Amino acid sequence: MNYPTWRSVVSGFALSVLSVVILSAAPVSQVSAQEQKASEKQTRKTPALRARVYDQLSRAQTAGDAGNTQEAIAILKEVEDKSSSMNSYELAMLYNFYGFIYYNAEDYDEAIESFEKVVQQQPIPETFEQTTLFSLAQLHLMRGNYAKSIEALERWESLQTGPIPPKNLVIKAQAYYQNKQYKEAEKFITAAIEGHEADGMLPDEGWLILQRAVFYELKQPEKVKDVLIKLLKLYEDPKYWIQLAGMYGELEREEEQYAIMEAAYQQGYVKSASDTFNLAQLYYFHQAPYKCARLMEQALADGTLERNLRNLKFLSQCWTQAKENEKAVPVMQAAADLSDDGDLDAQLGQIYLNLEQWDKAIAATQKALEKGDLSNKGTAHLVLGMAYYNKRQFVDALNELAEAEKDSSSRGMAQQWRKYVQGEKQSYDAIQAELSS
Template identity: 65%
Template structure:
C-alpha cells in the first residue's frame, strides 16, 4: 500500500513497526527550518529560503501522489548541488529517499538515505533518525550485517541510554543470521529493560525470544516465555504450545492441566489437539473423559470416524471397563481394519461378557483376516467359548490349535486338561441319566 510523505511522518509518530514495513521518519522542510538551536550547537549550516521553497514543492507533489513530478523537482535542485551546503544536500537526499520508499523502490530509498548521513555537518537529530531508518530498511531487505552497522553508528552518536527497541532489532538480525547466542543476549536485554519498568513487552518480542530459545534447544526457557505469553496475551496457540513444552519436559500432569484449561476456554479446536488431549486423559487414568471427548468430537465432525479414532475410542471405554460402550466402537473399527487384531479383541470382550456365540464369531473373523500378533489367543477364546456351550470336542480342537503357539501353549494345556476332565464328568452324568 502506498503512503504519502505526510502519512509516513504520522506513522513515525505512532511508533516503529517491528515486523513488516518500518515506520521510517522523514524530516520535513518545515522541521528543518526549526533546527536553529541545534545548528548553533553543532555549527550546522542553515537551509536557505530558495532551497527550502524547492524542497517544499517536491514534498507537496509527493503528497499529491505525483511521484514523477516530485522526482523531477528534486532533480532540478540536484543540478545545483555544487552551490548547496551539507544540510541542504542532506535534506534533498532525504526526500529522494522518502519518495522512493513511498513507491516501494527500497534499494533506491536506501541509497538515498545513505547519502543523507554522508553529508556533514547536519543536525544530530536528523542524522540519528536517518541512521535508525536505514537500520530498519536494511532489516526489511534482509541486509542484516548492514542493519547492525547502522544501529551501531546510531548508538555511537546517541548521548542517552540505548533503548530496548535497538536491542530488539539487533536480536532480530542475529536470529536471521543464525547467531542464536548473541540473539539471545540482545532479546533478553530488550525484554528485561521493559519489564524493569513494570511494563509488558510487545507480543512479537516474546515470539522472538521463544524462537531463539527453541533454536538453542533450551526447552525450560521456552516454557518460561510461553508462561508469560499465556498470562499477558492469552492466545489459544500459546496454551497449546505451553502444554506441548510441558510434555517435552516430562511434566505430563502440567501438560494435561494446561491442555484441559485450554479446552474449557474453547481454545482446543483442531483434530490433532483434541486427540492429544484424549490420549492424555487415557494415560492419566481418566479414560471416561477421553472417550467422551472423542465421541463429542466425532459427533460435531472435528474428528473423523476413521480406524485410528474408533480404535482409540474403544480402548478408552475398555480401560474404563465399559464393555457395552467399547463394543460398538470396536466393531466399527474392525470393519475398517484389514487385519484381525480388533476382531481378536472383540472375541475377548464377548468372552468376558459371557456372549459365547459372539465370542466365537469374532475370534473366527480374526483368524480369517489373519496378520495376528498372537493367533493362539483367538483359538484359546474359541476353546473357552465352546467349553461354556458344552461343545467339548470343538473346545478341545481349538485348544489343541492354541497349543501350537508358544504364547498360548501353557494356558491351552491347562484348559485342555480341565476341559477333558469336565468332558468325562459330563459324559458319565449323561450315561447315568440315560440308564
C-alpha cells in the first residue's frame, strides 16, 4: 500500500521554512538621524552627531521617504566626500542610511555592504550596533550567507546584558537549519519555543514549522508527530490533519492514521488527488472496500482523480473485494483497455466465470493470452478449461487444462479438473451414444 511516507508528508513544509521565518521576523530597521540625535542613552562613550551632518542626512532621509532613491544616494555621496572630517558615529549613520535606501530598493547585497560598514565604525552606541547586527543577520539569512548570519547574531549576543530574545534564537536556528547543521538548529529552535511557552505565550506557527522540519531532517518521526499535534491544536489548518495522518502511517500506527484521515474527510479537508487516493487505500486495507469504491467512484466522477489505469484498476479491486462483481466488470474492462499486458483481462475472465457468463469468460481470457505478459499464465488456461467444460466443449476444456498443468502454480488444480472433466466426458459420450442408438 502506498501510504504517504513521512518524507512525502514533509517535503512541502521543509522547503517553505526560510520564507516563513524571514517574514515573521522584524523587518530591517532604519535608524533615523532624528532618532539618534534624540536618544543618546548608551553604555559606551561615543562622539556626538553634529548639526551640519544631521541636516544632510535628514535631507537624504526626506528624499528616500519620497521614493527618490537616486537623489537620496547623491546627497549621501556628497556627505561621504567629506568623510575625512567625520567621526565614527557620523560615519556609522551615513552608512546606515545607505543601507536603508539600498534595502528599500531591493539591492540587498549593497545593503549588506553598507550595514557591514556601520558596525566597523567604533565607537558607536551599543543599541545602534545591535540593531544593525540584527538587520545584517536577517539579510545574510535571506541571501543564503548562513555562517555570516550566525556570526552577526553572536556578535549581537556579545553586546546583550539580559536574556536572548526568542526571535534571535529562531533566526539562529534557521541559519543552522539552512546550513544543514540540524542538531544545532534543534537546540536553538527548541530553546526559543520552550522559553516563549514558559512566559505564558504561544509559539509562532512559523517557529513550530521550523522545529518540525528540523526533527524531520534528524529522522525523528515521533517528534515530528508531536509537533504536528501541537500545530493542529493551536492553528487548526486542514493540511496538519493530513500530515498528522501520514506520520501515524509512518510510525505504523494504522488505527490512528485511519481515524485522523476519516476525521479530516468528514470535515471536508480531503480534497487533493493524492489525499483522496490515500484515504481510499486506507478504506481498502481496513476492510471497508465498499467505502473505498464509493470514494473512488465519486472522485473519478467529479474530476478529482483521473480516469487512468491505476485509478480504474484500484476501483475495480474495491468493487470486487466488496462482492459487487457487476459493478466491478465495466470498470475493470475500462482499465483493461488501457493496459498493455493481459493481467486485467485475465481477472475479468475470472469474474465472468464466477458470474457464469462462459462466452465472455472465454473471450476475456483469450484476449489476456494474446496480450501476454501474464503474472499467472497457468490460471488463465485453467479459467478457459472450466469455461469450456461448462459449455460441454470437453476437448477444448481438456486441452486448456493440459496447458494449465505446465504451470506449477496451477498444476494441482488443473490435474483435479482434468480427471473430473475426463469422467464427465465419458459419461456424456456414453449418454450421447445411447441416445443415438
